[in-house]
Amino acid sequence: xxxKKKPTRGFTFxxxxxxxxxxxxxxxxxxxxxxxxxxxxxQTALTFSGIALQHxxxxxxxxxxxxxxxxxxxxILRLLERVSLxxxxxxxxxHNLRRLKTExxxxxxxx
Numbered sequence: 001x002x003x004k005k006k007p008t009r010g011f012t013f014x015x016x017x018x019x020x021x022x023x024x025x026x027x028x029x030x031x032x033x034x035x036x037x038x039x040x041x042x043q044t045a046l047t048f049s050g051i052a053l054q055h056x057x058x059x060x061x062x063x064x065x066x067x068x069x070x071x072x073x074x075x076i077l078r079l080l081e082r083v084s085l086x087x088x089x090x091x092x093x094x095h096n097l098r099r100l101k102t103e104x105x106x107x108x109x110x111x
Contacts, residue, residue: 034083038076042096045072049103066107073100 018026045068052065076097085093101111 031084034079035085035089038079038083038093039089041072042076042093042100045069045076045100046096046103048072049100049107052107053103062107066104066109069100069107070104070109073097073104 048065048069052062052069055061055065076093080093105111
């Protein structure tokens with residue numbers, strides 16, 4: 001007696017394995033996208049800290065923006081470990097991270 005075939009649900013397709021060049025290209029694109037995200041996220045965090053510094057009388061707004069800036073700072077530090085930066089981007093991010101940390105300290109954050 002012939003073995004019974006298992007019923008299949010839906011379609012299955014075998015994916016073509018990527019070549020080494022395709023993998024390297026994908027990695028380079030991911031790295032560039034991550035670096036771009038870090039720059040945008042850092043600018044956003046600086047915007048939040050700047051708003052918090054300007055709104056000393058509105059404690060709710062100040063606290064919310066301080067918290068958002070700190071969350072951005074922590075996210076950037078975590079993602080920096082996973083990306084390779086060129087010299088220009090590394091200097092730019094390092095400079096702005098120092099600036100953000102200083103502003104956060106002015107807002108009462110401890111590191």
